[in-house]
Amino acid sequence: MRRGRAFLPLALATAAATFPSAAAASSQPAAVCNGDEGYAAAFGGRRTFTLRPQDLDAIKAALAADPALAVAYRSLIAQADKALEVRPASVMDKRSIPVSGNRHDYVSLARYWWPDPANPKGPYVRRDGDTNPDIGSNRFDRTALSRMAREADTLALAYFYSGEPGYAEGAARVIRTWFLDPQTAMNPNMNFAQAVPGVSNGRPEGVLDGAGFIDVIDAAGLIGPSGALTAEETRALEGWFSRYLDWMLKSPNGKAEGKASNNHGLWYDAQVARFALFARRPDVAQKIVTAFPKVRIGPQVDTSGALPRELTRTRSFHYSLYALAAAYTVADSAACLGIDLYRAEEKGRSLRRATDYVAAWRGRAADWPYREQVWPEAALDELLVRADSAWGPGAYPRTVSGDLLLRYRIP
Helix, strand or coil, X not given: CCCHHHCHHHXXXXXXXXXXCHHHHHCCCCCCCCHHHCCHHHCCCCCCCCCCHHHHHHHHHHCCCCHHHHHHHHHHHHHHHHHHCCCCCCHHHCCXXXXXXXXXXXXXXCCCEECECCECCCCCEECCCCCCHHHHCCCCCHHHHHHHHHHHHHHXXXXXXXXXXXXXXXXXHHHHHHHHCCCCCCCCCCCEEEEECCCECCCHHHHHHHHHHHXXXXXXXXXXXXXXXXXXXXXXXXXXXXXXXXXXXXXXXXXXXXXXXXXXXXXXXXXXHHHHHHCCCHHHHHHHHHHHHHHHHHHHCCCCCCCHHHHCCCCHHHHHHHHXXXXXXXXXXHHCCCCCCCCCEXXXXXXXXXXXXXXXXXXXXXXXXXXXXXXXXXXXXXXXXXXXXXXXXXXXXXXXXXXXXXXXXXX
C-alpha cells in the first residue's frame, strides 16, 4: 500500500473534494446515538459509541485547509505506519505463566505494590502514587493490552481519514489477534489482573485494566465498512464481549469491583455499560445508566463538586480527572439510551458541578490544596474538550492540540 507522506497530498485533496465544507458539515443536525446500534445509521454503517459522525466528518472535510489538522494527520499516519510494521500484541507474549496454567489468561501486577524492604521475600507492600516499573515488563500483559488498544485505535482512525484499506486490515489484524484467533486470544476474564505477590493472585481492582477495551469497540466500528473484519468475525467479537460482560457481572472480582466507591466503581460502570451496548445487551446498560445518579454521582461528588474519595490520594487531581473521564464515558453510553446524565442531578450533585470544580483549577497548580505529584494539565484540557459535547463549544477555557484535533470538532 502507499503510506506516509507519499499519499498525504492525495488523501487531503480527496477529503476536500468528497466531503462538504466544515461550515456545511457543522450546519447539519447532530447525529443521534441509537441504542446498541450506536451511530451506525448516521455514520455510513460505522457502529461507534464515542466517536461521533458530526465531528469526524467535519474534521475530514477540513483536513486540506487547516494547518493544525494537517500536522495532526501526518502524525497519525506516521504512528499508523509504525503499527503496521510490528507483530500485533497478544497475551501469549508474556514470559510468565498464570497460576491457572493457561497463558491465554491475562496477568498483571498491581501498580503501587512493591517488595517489602524489611521482608524482601515476604508479601508486597503498598506505596500509593509510586509506580512499580515491573508492571510494564514482559512478565505481564498490561503493556501488551495498552499497545493493542492504542494500535487498533490509531489504525482505525488512519483508515477513516485516509481511505487506505491497509490501515483497516491492520486494525482488524490487531483485534483478531487479541480477541478472536484461537492461538493467541485472551480468555474473557481478569481473574489474575493486578495481582500482589504474597497477597493475592488477582484482585477486584484488576477489572480496571479492561478499560482499554472501550477504544477497541469504536475502532472496530470505524473499520466496519471496509470488510476487514468479516460479519462472522464481528459477531464473534460481540460474543467475546458478552462473555466478558458475564464475567464482570458474576465473578467474585467483578462483583466486588462493582461495589467500589471511588474511580474504580465509575470505571466498572463505564465498562459494563459500553460492553453491554456492543454485545447487544442494552438491558444491562440500561440498569447501569439509570442507577448512575443515585449510585455514583450522589455518593462520590460532594456539593462543592469535589470527589472526596480521590482527594485523599497522592495524585489527587489526576484521580479526580480520571474518575470524571469514566463518568463522561458512562454519560456517552447513557445518551445512546435516551438518558442525559450530563444534566442529571442527585441532591445538588452533578457532573456539571464536578466539572466546574476541576476547571476552576486550570492554570492554578500552585494553589491546589491537596497532594499532587505531577500536575496533569493535558488531561484536564482533554476532559474540558469532551465537555464541549455536553454543554456547548467553549463551555470551559482549554487548549486543543495533537490527537484531540482528530477526535473532536472545534467550531
